[in-house]
Amino acid sequence: MTEKFWNKEIETAPRDQIEKLQVQGLKKVIQWALDTPFYGKKLKKSEINSPDDFNCIADLTKLPFTTKDDLRNNFPRGLLAVDMSEVVRIHSSSGTTGIPTVIYFTQDDVNRWSDIVARSIIATGARKGDIFQNMMTYGLFTGGLGLHYGAEKVGMTVIPVSSGNTKRQVQIMKDFQSTVVHATPSYLMHLHSVIEQSGPGLAGLALRKTFVGAEPHSENTRLKIEEMFGIDAYNSYGLSELNGPGVAFECEFKDSMHVWEDAYIVEIIDPATGQQLPAGEEGEVVLTNLIRQATPLIRYRTRDLAYLTNEPCRCGRTHQRLSRITGRTDDMLIINGVNVFPSQIEEIIMQIPEVGTNWQICLDKDGALDKLTVNVEIYSKMFSGDASQIEKLRSRIKEELRASIVINPIVRLHEPGFLPVSEGKAKRVIDNRPKI
Ligand code: AMP
Numbered sequence: 558m559t560e561k562f563w564n565k566e567i568e569t570a571p572r573d574q575i576e577k578l579q580v581q582g583l584k585k586v587i588q589w590a591l592d593t594p595f596y597g598k599k600l601k602k603s604e605i606n607s608p609d610d611f612n613c614i615a616d617l618t619k620l621p622f623t624t625k626d627d628l629r630n631n632f633p634r635g636l637l638a639v640d641m642s643e644v645v646r647i648h649s650s651s652g653t654t655g656i657p658t659v660i661y662f663t664q665d666d667v668n669r670w671s672d673i674v675a676r677s678i679i680a681t682g683a684r685k686g687d688i689f690q691n692m693m694t695y696g697l698f699t700g701g702l703g704l705h706y707g708a709e710k711v712g713m714t715v716i717p718v719s720s721g722n723t724k725r726q727v728q729i730m731k732d733f734q735s736t737v738v739h740a741t742p743s744y745l746m747h748l749h750s751v752i753e754q755s756g757p758g759l760a761g762l763a764l765r766k767t768f769v770g771a772e773p774h775s776e777n778t779r780l781k782i783e784e785m786f787g788i789d790a791y792n793s794y795g796l797s798e799l800n801g802p803g804v805a806f807e808c809e810f811k812d813s814m815h816v817w818e819d820a821y822i823v824e825i826i827d828p829a830t831g832q833q834l835p836a837g838e839e840g841e842v843v844l845t846n847l848i849r850q851a852t853p854l855i856r857y858r859t860r861d862l863a864y865l866t867n868e869p870c871r872c873g874r875t876h877q878r879l880s881r882i883t884g885r886t887d888d889m890l891i892i893n894g895v896n897v898f899p900s901q902i903e904e905i906i907m908q909i910p911e912v913g914t915n916w917q918i919c920l921d922k923d924g925a926l927d928k929l930t931v932n933v934e935i936y937s938k939m940f941s942g943d944a945s946q947i948e949k950l951r952s953r954i955k956e957e958l959r960a961s962i963v964i965n966p967i968v969r970l971h972e973p974g975f976l977p978v979s980e981g982k983a984k985r986v987i988d989n990r991p992k993i
């Protein structure tokens with residue numbers, strides 16, 4: 558199959574047709590949402606008592622926003638809209654406070670999600686016949702399984718390697734002649750340096766494309782990846798609350814990411830006022846999920862910053878395009894693709910009695926990968942005792958952090974007064990990574 562589209566009718570539908578689909582979709586979502594304890598109350602407060610109270614896309618602003626805190630405060634079942642026996646999949650992510658968020662899927666939800674991922678894959682020009690090595694983490698994180706199901710639907714040969722073990726990844730790329738890989742941009746850079754060190758370089762590889770996502774990266778990073786491997790790299794955007802990958806994806810022209818608007822309603826708002834902003838103006842991305850019954854999500858504030866373009870795309874698709882994500886409205890850090898809030902680190906270290914009052918984290922690049930260093934002041938009495946006690950404490954802090962944030966940090970212990978003291982707001986994060 559060499560078709561350019563997965564679902565031509567929908568991908569190239571006129572704008573008024575797309576809006577019609579969105580209104581129909583949102584009416585269904587409102588019906589589902591009214592069945593949940595959380596939205597049951599929240600929508601009624603905004604005087605939305607039935608799908609009939611929503612009739613055109615302009616009515617969207619009548620609906621309230623949903624935030625990550627709403628998801629946390631209603632953990633675990635406050636947004637569940639179906640009987641638990643209908644749920645076939647759970648994805649979950651940890652957060653600032655230790656209370657996770659959870660997303661439930663019915664079988665139909667998984668099928669609809671896989672369908673838009675399949676559509677995304679076809680838009681890049683990858684297809685059945687490609688050997689797809691998925692280097693994104695499999696598990697509660699959506700990056701691995703999300704692409705996996707879409708790729709199988711397309712008919713690609715999927716190799717579910719998951720992340721890490723770089724030498725093995727390279728061997729598998731050679732053994733199975735992988736043509737498409739999916740990874741974070743930082744991991745691809747690391748992968749390249751391992752390939753370089755391991756001898757014959759790119760000889761013996763069959764790579765032609767890569768999907769990159771899960772973390773911010775610049776156009777220059779994309780170009781570098783393309784040049785290093787001699788392949789095409791396509792930006793992929795998604796977040797676990799909105800299913801995961803497949804929310805927006807670049808087409809063959811690699812000029813911003815098409816948001817699949819029959820599946821997601823996208824808005825850009827001024828994060829301070831909540832007012833909608835026109836195309837071309839940067840603001841916070843707000844998304845409504847139209848394809849998931851088990852956990853409806855309406856006007857979700859992603860905290861990602863970007864802008865939209867509704868200029869026609871050369872590929873013929875009519876769905877609006879989202880720019881690269883330029884930043885976030887909160888202090889969430891993305892370290893090698895993993896989301897970390899400084900408050901998670903604080904919570905862990907401050908539970909340890911030997912820890913003093915000041916701490917700071919540093920982010921640097923170690924080759925292509927991000928490196929996290931946690932500097933912690935400890936009470937001076939610790940320094941007067943046995944040095945092995947300090948080493949034990951350091952290992953304990955390191956281990957507790959690793960278990961909580963799933964990243965292996967470097968931990969450095971210091972005497973009180975070592976770290977800078979801020980007058981005002983403490984500067985907890987020194988981010989030395991090059992700006993995108
Ligand atoms: P998660 O819920 O763990 O999948 O993380 C989602 C977050 O990762 C998003 O809200 C973004 O901040 C970030 N992210 C995902 N994809 C991209 C991308 N292509 N470019 C920049 N940031 C991304």
Ligand code: ZN
Nearest residue numbers: 808870872874
């Ligand atoms: Zn396009």
